[in-house]
Amino acid sequence: MKTLLAILGAVSLALGIAGIFLPLLPTTPFLLLSAALWVRSSPRLYAWLLAHPRMGPYIRDFREHRAIPLRAKLLSLTLLWLTLGFCALFVVAPCRWAQTGLLLLAGGITWHILSYRTAKKR
Structure with missing residues (x-):
């Protein structure tokens, strides 16, 4: 085991x-x-x-x-929105429901990340 x-x-x-x-x-x-x-x-x-x-x-x-460092939050959110934004605009552009789904997913993940406190530098 x-x-x-x-x-x-x-x-x-x-x-x-x-x-x-x-x-x-x-x-x-x-x-x-x-x-x-x-x-x-x-x-x-x-x-x-x-x-x-x-x-x-x-x-x-x-x-x-139960905290995430500010740098990790910023990097995560930046990469998240760049990637999903690119996919929504260029990969699934003709499909509105897929665009909406990607943007809702990005919003949900953003809310989840921001719901944690920001770790203070030690």
Whole structure:
């Protein structure tokens, strides 16, 4: 069982890293899932994740304060709107319902991201 949890944690980490570059794929939830899976299966991997200079602060801030850093919010929202805006204007342009769906999706994700507090610099 521990091996399965460790593998699922690695898959979750890979999805979280992909989420840095893909606006519809969330980063923080997958990093949190990796941490939750690894705390049960591999203390070494869990410690590595929390100590990681790039990913560790996101996990610690979110777990301790339920907050997202301002830079992460701005980057996420900018990439989200650029990507979905491009798709709405150029990829699905003849299809109004698809455009509406993409813009509603972007609005919902924006609301979700902004609903979390902004992490203060420490």
